[in-house]
Amino acid sequence: xxxxxxxxxxxxxxxxxxxxxxxxxxxxxxxxxxxxxxxxxxxxxxxxxxxxxxxxxxxxxxxxxxxxxxxxxxxxxxxxxxxxxxxxxxxxxxxxxxxxxxxxxxxxxxxxxxxxxxxxxxxxxxxxxxxxxxxxxxxxxxxxxxxxxxxxxxxxxxxxxxxxxxxxxxxxxxxxxxxxxxxxxxxxxxxxxxxxxxxxxxxxxxxxxxxxxxxxxxxxxxxxxxxxxxxxxxxxxxxxxxxxxxxxxxxxxxxxxxxxxxxxxxxxxxxxxxxxxxxxxxxxxxxxxxxxxxxxxxxxxxxxxxxxxxxxxxxxxxxxxxxxxxxxxxxxxxxxxxxxxxxxxxxxxxxxxxxxxxxxxxxxxxxxxxxxxxxxxxxxxxxxxxxxxxxxxxxxxxxxxxxxxxxxxxxxxxxxxxxxxxxxxxxxxxx
DNA sequence: AACATTAACAACCGCAAGTGG
DNA sequence: CCCACTTGCGGTTGTTAATGT
Numbered sequence: 001x002x003x004x005x006x007x008x009x010x011x012x013x014x015x016x017x018x019x020x021x022x023x024x025x026x027x028x029x030x031x032x033x034x035x036x037x038x039x040x041x042x043x044x045x046x047x048x049x050x051x052x053x054x055x056x057x058x059x060x061x062x063x064x065x066x067x068x069x070x071x072x073x074x075x076x077x078x079x080x081x082x083x084x085x086x087x088x089x090x091x092x093x094x095x096x097x098x099x100x101x102x103x104x105x106x107x108x109x110x111x112x113x114x115x116x117x118x119x120x121x122x123x124x125x126x127x128x129x130x131x132x133x134x135x136x137x138x139x140x141x142x143x144x145x146x147x148x149x150x151x152x153x154x155x156x157x158x159x160x161x162x163x164x165x166x167x168x169x170x171x172x173x174x175x176x177x178x179x180x181x182x183x184x185x186x187x188x189x190x191x192x193x194x195x196x197x198x199x200x201x202x203x204x205x206x207x208x209x210x211x212x213x214x215x216x217x218x219x220x221x222x223x224x225x226x227x228x229x230x231x232x233x234x235x236x237x238x239x240x241x242x243x244x245x246x247x248x249x250x251x252x253x254x255x256x257x258x259x260x261x262x263x264x265x266x267x268x269x270x271x272x273x274x275x276x277x278x279x280x281x282x283x284x285x286x287x288x289x290x291x292x293x294x295x296x297x298x299x300x301x302x303x304x305x306x307x308x309x310x311x312x313x314x315x316x317x318x319x320x321x322x323x324x325x326x327x328x329x330x331x332x333x334x335x336x337x338x339x340x341x342x343x344x345x346x347x348x349x350x351x352x353x354x355x356x357x358x359x360x361x362x363x364x365x366x367x368x369x370x371x372x373x374x375x376x377x378x379x380x381x382x383x384x385x386x387x388x389x390x391x392x393x394x395x396x397x398x399x400x401x402x403x404x405x406x407x408x409x410x411x412x413x414x415x416x417x418x419x420x421x422x423x424x425x426x427x428x429x430x431x
Numbered sequence: 432a433a434c435a436t437t438a439a440c441a442a443c444c445g446c447a448a449g450t451g452g
Numbered sequence: 453c454c455c456a457c458t459t460g461c462g463g464t465t466g467t468t469a470a471t472g473t
Contacts, residue, residue: 067441067467089458105459106442120439141461152461153441160463161438168437 064098068107072097076104077112110151117149121158129155134174 068076079095085108088101097104110116121129125147132143138159140152147155166173 065443087458100443101458102444102460103442109460110441138462156462157438157440161440165438 063092063100063103065103068099068111072099073107073112076107080108080112106153110153115149116151121150125150126158129159130174133159 075095075097076091076099079091079097083091083094085105088105090101091097091104092099092101095104099107128147129143132139132146136142138156140156140159143155144150144152163173165171
């Protein structure tokens with residue numbers, strides 16, 4: 001889709017406006033084939049003439065769809081630079097663009113904004129994206145806000161592509177060491193569902209986090225203790241049915257299964273987690289029943305899961321959903337903040353060692369600091385590493401998207417294990 | 432070279448929150 | 453409080469380029 005701009009002399013676009021944006025404008029309509037193919041569109045619209053804004057009157061002209069032309073880009077850019085962002089419908093009317101305001105906003109945000117960083121994601125960005133996704137799930141905008149110059153769309157595209165690739169290759173979505181172990185001492189703590197509002201997932205995630213938001217928040221702490229002895233991760237792929245909100249875990253399907261079996265058994269025996277046998281209509285077990293005694297995960301709100309999440313997952317990894325209760329998180333966060341060192345020193349493998357107190361972590365600095373503390377430098381090969389998945393269905397964050405008020409934790413008591421232990425604390429600080 | 436598949440990207444759509452009258 | 457409009461977000465789809473067979 002990206003077509004090298006064959007600069008249209010007639011447009012006199014500013015010389016290479018923006019490294020990427022200028023040089024690589026999508027230029028569908030003015031370049032050969034694209035142009036021809038879009039002739040129909042152009043016929044009834046205002047690509048070349050411009051929209052005079054009178055279209056609202058009788059028989060409003062159809063707003064143009066499809067790829068933007070360099071001319072449109074220029075108009076939009078000029079207009080926004082002159083008048084600022086916002087009022088996108090005004091932009092549409094006043095800039096001579098026959099595009100809906102929405103489209104204008106999108107075009108500006110994703111392609112014309114001067115601060116956009118074009119080109120492929122570098123390793124650091126990829127690392128961040130993975131981390132963010134583990135924490136927040138499909139919160140593309142949120143991720144973008146932590147990746148200067150990147151857009152949510154870009155991140156989303158990248159992730160989805162990556163997801164497909166990994167899925168196809170049966171590779172883990174997240175690196176093993178990021179999701180090796182999830183520990184939670186407060187396995188039975190229950191958080192009521194009332195707090196779940198009607199907000200959509202992202203707002204929901206934010207609502208109580210506010211301060212924590214920037215902070216990469218919704219914390220997740222991994223404590224890496226020892227990989228050698230216990231390299232597997234007690235995780236089962238969880239699958240949530242979009243319609244019902246039920247969670248189920250994905251049965252291991254391939255060779256990797258055995259690899260994880262030990263750990264899975266470990267988890268299952270030590271915790272009250274997913275009964276291996278219970279199966280859903282999809283063939284996946286579902287957490288069911290009493291919140292206080294089982295791994296039930298309530299999900300009353302719209303999940304916003306991407307389509308692929310609704311279909312059977314082919315990942316072979318085991319997942320286990322874990323979500324600490326808010327109060328516990330708060331406690332633990334507190335501890336962490338007050339003495340982060342304790343995390344590495346204690347090594348109890350318990351959630352309690354970690355921390356994050358929302359109120360105390362309301363700035364990006366702390367956020368980043370904690371982030372780094374929590375996530376060791378990622379020198380791994382993301383793609384080829386482990387088969388360990390974090391405890392959540394792939395499209396949702398491991399924890400971040402797991403509303404505390406709806407998640408019950410199964411304890412994975414690994415305190416005695418010298419193995420790699422990652423403590424993940426997610427969810428929101430619940431008050 | 433032709434075709435098929437995959438990756439990358441761009442854009443649209445629907446939904447929901449925010450805002451102002 | 454209601455309603456219309458705007459804005460933002462996430463999911464989805466469509467197109468093209470790249471790669472494989």
